[in-house]
Amino acid sequence: MTDPILQLSDIGKAYGPVNAARDINLDVEPGEFVTFLGPSGSGKTTTLMMVAGFTAPTQGNIQLEGKPLDPIPVWKRDIGMVFQHYALFPHMSVAQNVAFPLEMRGVAKEDRRKKVEEAMEMVGLAGFGTRLPKELSGGQQQRVALARAMVFKPRLLLMDEPLGALDKKLREHMQLEIMHLHKNLGATVLYVTHDQEEALVMSDRIAVFNAGRIEQIGTPRDLYEAPQTKFVADFIGETNFVSGTVEAVNGSVAKVRGLDGQLSTQLAEGSRAVLAIRPERLHVLGGDASGDDNSLTGTVKELIYLGQSRKAIIALEDGTEVTALEQAAQAEATALEMGAQATLGFRSSDARILADV
Amino acid sequence: MFLKNRNIWLLAPAVLLIGICFLFPVSWLLQRSVSEPVWGLQNYITIFSKTIYLGVLWNTVAIAGVTTLLCALIGFPVAYSMAHSSPWIRKVLIFSVLIPFWTSILVRSFAWLVILQRGGILNDFLAGIGLIAEPLDLVYNRFGVLLGMVQVLLPFMVFPLFSVITRIDGSYFSAATNLGATPIRAFFRVYLPLCLPGLATGAMLVFIISLGYFITPALLGGRGDIMIAQLIFERIDEFGDWPLASALAIVLLVGTGLLFVLVNALIKIRGRGI
Numbered sequence: 020m021t022d023p024i025l026q027l028s029d030i031g032k033a034y035g036p037v038n039a040a041r042d043i044n045l046d047v048e049p050g051e052f053v054t055f056l057g058p059s060g061s062g063k064t065t066t067l068m069m070v071a072g073f074t075a076p077t078q079g080n081i082q083l084e085g086k087p088l089d090p091i092p093v094w095k096r097d098i099g100m101v102f103q104h105y106a107l108f109p110h111m112s113v114a115q116n117v118a119f120p121l122e123m124r125g126v127a128k129e130d131r132r133k134k135v136e137e138a139m140e141m142v143g144l145a146g147f148g149t150r151l152p153k154e155l156s157g158g159q160q161q162r163v164a165l166a167r168a169m170v171f172k173p174r175l176l177l178m179d180e181p182l183g184a185l186d187k188k189l190r191e192h193m194q195l196e197i198m199h200l201h202k203n204l205g206a207t208v209l210y211v212t213h214d215q216e217e218a219l220v221m222s223d224r225i226a227v228f229n230a231g232r233i234e235q236i237g238t239p240r241d242l243y244e245a246p247q248t249k250f251v252a253d254f255i256g257e258t259n260f261v262s263g264t265v266e267a268v269n270g271s272v273a274k275v276r277g278l279d280g281q282l283s284t285q286l287a288e289g290s291r292a293v294l295a296i297r298p299e300r301l302h303v304l305g306g307d308a309s310g311d312d313n314s315l316t317g318t319v320k321e322l323i324y325l326g327q328s329r330k331a332i333i334a335l336e337d338g339t340e341v342t343a344l345e346q347a348a349q350a351e352a353t354a355l356e357m358g359a360q361a362t363l364g365f366r367s368s369d370a371r372i373l374a375d376v
Numbered sequence: 377m378f379l380k381n382r383n384i385w386l387l388a389p390a391v392l393l394i395g396i397c398f399l400f401p402v403s404w405l406l407q408r409s410v411s412e413p414v415w416g417l418q419n420y421i422t423i424f425s426k427t428i429y430l431g432v433l434w435n436t437v438a439i440a441g442v443t444t445l446l447c448a449l450i451g452f453p454v455a456y457s458m459a460h461s462s463p464w465i466r467k468v469l470i471f472s473v474l475i476p477f478w479t480s481i482l483v484r485s486f487a488w489l490v491i492l493q494r495g496g497i498l499n500d501f502l503a504g505i506g507l508i509a510e511p512l513d514l515v516y517n518r519f520g521v522l523l524g525m526v527q528v529l530l531p532f533m534v535f536p537l538f539s540v541i542t543r544i545d546g547s548y549f550s551a552a553t554n555l556g557a558t559p560i561r562a563f564f565r566v567y568l569p570l571c572l573p574g575l576a577t578g579a580m581l582v583f584i585i586s587l588g589y590f591i592t593p594a595l596l597g598g599r600g601d602i603m604i605a606q607l608i609f610e611r612i613d614e615f616g617d618w619p620l621a622s623a624l625a626i627v628l629l630v631g632t633g634l635l636f637v638l639v640n641a642l643i644k645i646r647g648r649g650i
């Protein structure tokens with residue numbers, strides 16, 4: 020394991036009585052792609068701005084390459100940033116925009132021209148140099164912003180919802196492009212989004228923000244398969260929750276409402292908890308239910324045909340609705356009828372027991 | 377936007393007003409300036425060959441130019457603070473910039489006299505606290521003229537600037553510093569160019585209004601600060617010299633018009649980038 024390039028130690032930012040961010044701890048490896056994911060107002064931008072130097076932390080400290088970042092002003096940090104609305108200078112041509120950081124660093128004219136050309140080529144915009152930003156499409160402007168933030172080989176690249184202004188198709192295309200650039204250049208990236216799919220696709224690791232704090236940090240797989248809190252389970256992907264109290268704790272397994280599941284964190288018997296289970300882990304019994312050691316019964320409320328899969332919404336006796344998602348072939352084998360009784364099964368190893376807050 | 381043809385009569389009052397109050401007198405002036413005492417350009421030749429007239433033309437341009445510059449230097453921070461302060465402070469600032477508009481220009485100019493003349497409030501005060509032995513000449517000279525004009529014309533600079541500055545997104549400046557520009561460089565390379573349309577509009581307004589200024593230089597200036605409007609007045613009032621006065625008026629009009637066209641063209645070229 021290499022030394023982390025960026026270390027956030029207990030940082031926080033308070034605006035008067037409001038904690039925009041607090042107790043943020045994060046180590047970023049060189050070349051890593053780390054995403055801040057969370058709902059609006061959860062402190063993602065605030066944290067990014069503290070790294071960039073636009074706001075000073077009111078707590079904790081930040082180290083870049085082992086040196087405290089605190090005393091270094093924004094313009095000396097050597098951290099590239101892509102702003103949400105790109106912030107391309109409207110009075111300068113595309114080439115002048117990309118050359119700007121080089122010019123500020125006193126790079127000689129000839130060298131500058133060459134580097135700008137390389138950067139423009141890298142983002143697939145060779146030959147667009149003489150245009151003004153407003154003469155480019157949204158996606159092209161986005162690329163110019165990327166080229167400008169990368170051309171000076173910053174130690175760290177920050178992006179605050181860089182794809183927020185683009186339509187879905189272009190977004191998906193740009194996600195791949197940014198990933199390729201990241202791989203090819205080996206840049207270290209901090210990326211902000213509130214789109215969980217985008218986060219899952221792009222990131223090496225994701226930090227899930229909630230109310231100014233990081234709820235959980237992990238690989239996309241960790242977060243999806245082993246959420247540590249109800250918030251994370253709910254925010255990433257779709258999840259069914261069955262609420263009750265913790266019973267029969269035995270090592271890392273316990274029961275909620277008689278259903279077995281894995282304990283992610285220590286929970287005392289009798290405390291309020293939910294059992295979380297993903298829709299694709301619920302099987303309609305009658306089909307292939309081998310290995311299922313838990314079952315739920317209820318009434319079929321809704322059957323939704325999705326082409327390659329089927330979604331069944333089942334109301335349990337207490338009214339809790341759970342969703343089961345099955346592949347088309349599986350669904351055909353277990354015909355369901357609206358209003359009829361159905362039994363669902365799942366493996367206890369697929370279920371998580373999380374504190375209910 | 378174009379009016380539909382059948383609504384064109386809505387323009388009639390404006391056309392009539394401009395025709396009667398502007399085009400007619402101006403053509404009359406133009407005609408007098410080239411027809412008396414005989415047909416020809418003799419009045420214009422006089423203006424552009426005699427040192428006293430050239431001196432007045434130069435005064436006019438110089439005073440208008442310096443007034444514009446001072447208004448820009450003073451107006452920029454005011455407009456900037458207005459755009460970046462809380463609503464309450466903004467109201468106070470707008471109010472203080474507008475106050476001069478609510479008093480007659482005569483009253484204001486006389487007020488400056490009371491404050492600035494040799495036996496005036498300011499000189500008395502400075503002498504009283506022992507800062508000066510002899511009263512300072514603060515009025516009846518270029519200083520007095522500029523002070524009076526800047527005070528009156530400042531709003532014409534502040535408001536166009538304010539309207540442009542409020543629309544400049546703060547992220548441009550942040551982006552510039554993030555990319556390695558010190559705040560000073562970010563200001564000159566990124567922020568100021570984005571303010572240029574407002575600065576150009578304000579400068580043009582102040583300069584053009586200054587060119588035709590009369591009361592303030594007449595009351596607060598000395599013999600060396602005569603501007604073209606005063607000269608026109610003097611030619612008519614003292615000498616009944618309508619032909620030369622007409623020619624001067626036409627020179628002022630054409631000069632202003634040319635400037636207007638020039639600045640507009642410049643803004644268009646730059647505007648490509650804004």
Ligand SMILES: Nc1ncnc2c1ncn2[C@@H]1O[C@H](COP(=O)(O)OP(=O)(O)OP(=O)(O)O)[C@@H](O)[C@H]1O
Pocket residue numbers: 034037038039040057058059060061062063064065066213
């Ligand atoms: N300058 C400020 N003064 C006071 N409160 C602020 C300031 N900036 C941010 N906040 C507050 O801090 C909290 C976090 O804001 P932040 O911008 O970091 O959220 P975010 O996670 O980036 O949200 P979004 O997804 O909407 O961009 C919010 O509640 C916000 O109102």
Ligand SMILES: [Mg+2]
Pocket residue numbers: 063064065179
């Ligand atoms: Mg944000």
